[in-house]
Amino acid sequence: MTGTSWRIGEVAGVExxxxxxxxxxxxxxxxxxFVVLAAEFGATTxxxxxxxxxxxxxxxxxxxxxxxxxxxLxxxxxxxxxxxxxLFLFGGATHADLETKEPKDELVIAAVGPLTSFALAGVFWVLAQVPGSxxxxxxxxxxxxxxxxxAVFNLLPGFPLDGGRIVRSLVWRSRGDIVAATRVAARGGRIVGMVMIGIGVFELFFLGALVGGLWLMAIGWFLSQAATASFTHLxxxxxxDDVPASRLMTRDLVDVPAGITVQRAVDDYFMRHNYNAFPVQGERGDTGLVTMKRVRELPRDRWDSATVDEVMEPLSDMCTVSPSGAAGEVVDKLMKGEVGRVVVVxxxxxxxxxxxxxxxxxLERARELGLSEKAMSLS
Ligand SMILES: [Zn+2]
Known part of the structure; x- marks a missing residue:
């Protein structure tokens, strides 16, 4: 989920x-x-x-x-x-590169969340005992x-909840295989999600709890989606990781001359070839790409005067990989939507x-041809 978000601050270097x-x-x-308090303290203003x-x-x-x-921290x-x-609709998400580390790290880092919530529950309980208001x-x-x-919700044994991460780290540790461990934990996530949807449906139709029922269904649905997505990603x-980038890439690219106008590039290249990006040899000896996005961003009345050289995106601004580089490297960036494409240079x-x-x-083709044993589905 990468919706629009606002930066509200930084604590100990964490944005x-x-x-x-x-x-x-x-x-x-x-x-x-408000509803809860109003029901309890109706007499108060x-x-x-x-x-x-x-x-x-x-x-x-x-x-x-x-x-x-x-x-x-x-x-x-x-x-x-x-x-x-x-912080988003269903709580919070910490973005960390956990997948490359040790199972023990994941266990400790996952467990500290629910423990913190338990501790906070204790603090509020003590506050509730203070006489006064x-x-x-x-x-x-x-x-x-x-x-x-x-704390209890986060301990449910379904990935990507903390409880699911704990399950994953334990299975990972005992089997030494993070993919197998993630499969187990992600299945847990789907089961927990389905059970929540089931309880939500029950609440909605049999107890008449509209908001509570819909809320549970939404969280359950989100959880099972997230479980499937994190497994597929991993x-x-x-x-x-075993595949060189050169085997995945689209080759036979069509070069666009740097000197032509954007209008000509649109007529002769974008509207004629099935590509959204074309390599350009810049006039100052630099290399780059002219992309659909860059063309769209240029006001229409400038298409006749601006040249491709002016709108091209320099290679230095893009995510690149060598033909022999592992394709696994580029997956993270592409799947998270941080970049729209990776350039093989x-x-x-x-x-x-x-x-x-x-x-x-x-991946679909590899699965159909049975090329990869690991390319099995989650269910
Ligand atoms: Zn947590």
Whole structure:
């Protein structure tokens, strides 16, 4: 899930971002808190209840963030690259390069999240015992239960939940095979997801709990999708680790002269060949690509005057790989949508392109021909 997100800050070198979908959950959570508090403290003024609901929403937000920070900081301490934290619709995600490390690292880093939530539940429980305001005590107690629920939910044995990561690290350790371990944990993720959808349907139709039922169904669906996607991603990467980039790439590219206008490039190249990018030998001896995206970005009235040289994207700005480089290397970047294509370069010359479509097509064909034992499906 790479939607639009905003950077809200940085803690100990870990960038924290909030996805737009978090706005929705903040409203929903805040409204739920308001309803709960209003039912309990009906006699209090609405203003007080609103303020308390907002404070509870912020405390909930902080709880999820602290859980994710615990993962991030421990990962960093163990020398694992952490790219940052994104809070989104269903909680938080810590972006770290875990897949390359030891099973023990994954076990510890996964376990610290639920442990942190348990600890937070304890802190809120203590706060709830402090004499004074009934409203504050009630809100703290409620947040304690929520953190307890977060800890238990995250311990469910389905990848990519923390519990699923713990399962994966244990299987990985005992079998020494990360792909097999991920398959087991991802199956767990799909089962947990299906069970949640089932409970959601039951709540919806038999208990009449509309919001709760739909919410469970949405989380269940998301979980099973994420489980399947993370398995496919890892599998693709593992299979392609043994394959040189040159075998996957689209070759026979068509060069576009640097001096022609963008209009001519569109007429004679983009509209004539089935490619979205063409290599260009720049006029200053530099190499690059002219892409659909660059052409689209140029205002239409400039197509007749601008030359290809002016809109070409230099090779130095692009993700490149040598023909003998492992295709597995490029999978991460392509699958995460960080780049739209990887350029295969041999001694400074563009010899091929690899797009996500090339990856998928290659894997499908390998599977159909039975070329790769590892290219088995999840189910
Ligand atoms: Zn976690």
């Amino acid at each position: 924290i971002r909030v996805d737009v979908s978090w706005g929705l959950i903040a409203l929903l959570v805040g409204y739920t808190f 609405t203003g007080t209840v609103v303020v308390a609901a907002i404070a509870m929403t912020l405390a909930f937000f902080a709880s999820v963030l602290i859980h994710e920070l615990a993962h991030s 421990l990962a960093k301490q163990r020398g694992i690259t952490v790219r940052g934290i994104t 009934d409203l504050v005590a009630y809100a703290a107690g409620y947040l304690g239960w929520i953190n307890l629920a977060l 599998q693709l990467k593992t299979v392609l 041999d001694q400074g010359e563009v010899v091929g392109l690899i797009t996500p479509r090339d990856l998928v097509r290659w």
